[in-house]
Amino acid sequence: MDSIVMVITIxxxxxxxxxxxxxxxxxxxxxxxxxxxxxxxxxxxIGALISAGSQHSTLTTVLGLAAVVFATIxxxxxxxxxxxxxxxxxxxx
Amino acid sequence: xxxxxxxxxxxxxxxxxxxxxxxxxxxxxxxRGNLLGAMGMLLAIVVTxxxxxxxxxxxxxxxxxxxxxxxxxxxxxxxxxxxPQMVALFNGFGGGASVFVAGAALIELIIAGVHPQTExxxxxxxxxIIGAVTFWGSLVAFAKLQGVMTEKSIVLPGxxxxxxxxxxxxxxxxxxxxxxxxxxxTYWILVGVASALGILLVIPIGGADMPxxxxxxxxxxxxxxxATGFVLGNNVLIIAGSLxxxxxxxxxxxxxxxxxxxxxxxxxxxMEPGESAQTSDEVYEGxxxxxxxxxxxxxxxxxxxxxxxxxxxxxxxxAQHAVRDLANLLESKGIEVEFAIHPVAGxxxxxxxxxxxxxxxxxxxxxxxxxxxxxxxxxxVAIVIGANDVVNPVAREDSNSPIAGMPILDVDKARYVVVxxxxxxxxxxxxxxxxxxxxxxxxxxxxxxxAIVELIEAIKES
Numbered sequence: 048m049d050s051i052v053m054v055i056t057i058x059x060x061x062x063x064x065x066x067x068x069x070x071x072x073x074x075x076x077x078x079x080x081x082x083x084x085x086x087x088x089x090x091x092x093i094g095a096l097i098s099a100g101s102q103h104s105t106l107t108t109v110l111g112l113a114a115v116v117f118a119t120i121x122x123x124x125x126x127x128x129x130x131x132x133x134x135x136x137x138x139x140x
Numbered sequence: 141x142x143x144x145x146x147x148x149x150x151x152x153x154x155x156x157x158x159x160x161x162x163x164x165x166x167x168x169x170x171x172r173g174n175l176l177g178a179m180g181m182l183l184a185i186v187v188t189x190x191x192x193x194x195x196x197x198x199x200x201x202x203x204x205x206x207x208x209x210x211x212x213x214x215x216x217x218x219x220x221x222x223x224p225q226m227v228a229l230f231n232g233f234g235g236g237a238s239v240f241v242a243g244a245a246l247i248e249l250i251i252a253g254v255h256p257q258t259e260x261x262x263x264x265x266x267x268x269i270i271g272a273v274t275f276w277g278s279l280v281a282f283a284k285l286q287g288v289m290t291e292k293s294i295v296l297p298g299x300x301x302x303x304x305x306x307x308x309x310x311x312x313x314x315x316x317x318x319x320x321x322x323x324x325x326t327y328w329i330l331v332g333v334a335s336a337l338g339i340l341l342v343i344p345i346g347g348a349d350m351p352x353x354x355x356x357x358x359x360x361x362x363x364x365x366x367a368t369g370f371v372l373g374n375n376v377l378i379i380a381g382s383l384x385x386x387x388x389x390x391x392x393x394x395x396x397x398x399x400x401x402x403x404x405x406x407x408x409x410x411m412e413p414g415e416s417a418q419t420s421d422e423v424y425e426g427x428x429x430x431x432x433x434x435x436x437x438x439x440x441x442x443x444x445x446x447x448x449x450x451x452x453x454x455x456x457x458x459a460q461h462a463v464r465d466l467a468n469l470l471e472s473k474g475i476e477v478e479f480a481i482h483p484v485a486g487x488x489x490x491x492x493x494x495x496x497x498x499x500x501x502x503x504x505x506x507x508x509x510x511x512x513x514x515x516x517x518x519x520x521v522a523i524v525i526g527a528n529d530v531v532n533p534v535a536r537e538d539s540n541s542p543i544a545g546m547p548i549l550d551v552d553k554a555r556y557v558v559v560x561x562x563x564x565x566x567x568x569x570x571x572x573x574x575x576x577x578x579x580x581x582x583x584x585x586x587x588x589x590x591a592i593v594e595l596i597e598a599i600k601e602s
Contacts, residue, residue, distance in 0.1 A: 061379040065386025071165040077490030084387045090380040091237040098244035100194030107244040114240035117233040119207020126178040127215035135497040136167040
């Protein structure tokens, strides 16, 4: 199969999976859902690591470094703050 | 490490993301879900660091340390009331990272003397546009929520026209980039134009519409990651990005429905003016009953059921802990207390729930609109704190009103309504609220937190 068709297939299927799961998230957890999914979108970090470490040119290294910093803030901050919020949701014993 | 091993690790990471999001479908499993997501991310990062293309680790290490420190400080220090602006800011960083990664990937190819394929340049253009719009849009949203700039809708003359032009120009530049990928400067011009578009898109959006915008930017940050995944031909980016994209779209849709407004209306900063809108004098004249904490305290004698309706005002006054104390006090008197949460109460989806959870209110006391509305008739006292448009009966009764058709909490059906508010100033919709003038409504003009504290004292004394 053509590789571009392949990635589009993955893209479309993942969107369907996303719709199926997210519609089941209760409104009470919508804020943690946003911050948690936001942390997941920091996955761009992976591309950033390759750009920052490959040393093709100073320019790409600098761009890569900036991307690593941005994406890491997104990932670390996102997962941590979600954790902090979710721990507060509880029932009384 | 062989490519197939890396790809299998990415597959495992994607599965962990999906399982993590699935965990968020219930408060009991949510903490574990978030940890699964974080594990997926860690796995993806570790495996990527084994990539043969990475020669220098110093730069990466610097980036990871600096980013982790900034992220961790934000996450630990931030107050729960400020959560909307922080999510906005993090969204922006995600978008910004996509812009840089796609740009670096393009430059690398050109330096290596490879002519990029059309699919690659299309994806690069998309990353640049979505990423830049996300970054600047999020920064404006952050500035509005943080109070750095006015929360009001700013509409400049010719703004709609300018937005259309900027949109067309950025798409045109993307096409130019696809035709002439060697001219890498085109990419940065495209990013510049898209940045201006991002700013203009969010500037006209006013305070109470913020939940829609934050949800939408959340979706964009996911789509930006997915577009970068197309650039790099990386499945885990595509999967994670589209999951987040879908999540943001769903939330955007829920928010729009809860305000009975179309997405176009929100995005273009349009608030349809009502035709037969009454002036506030007509509605309020001589009908407002201002009251004191002692008078309200008497309402609770013999009451069996109380519903508390929080709005953005509760967040502004940081009154969530005082509200919790009030609820506990009433419960100790044998009164049933529940909270009615409107989907757009606050400045982001679920904002009120997080605040009340912070104050140790059990999550099953927080009721959604559809669930609690039929119970207002059996409610003795409804306490509205810092909410306005979401309890305005005009939405139900006047089809010409700007909020006509918006689903509201039917607090006016309760036996008594107590409204805690600083003044009679209108809410975001800019219209008077006949609820305040109803026979069974008592107005308690005060700061949200002070009002609740006084009320608690009064109940204890009575």
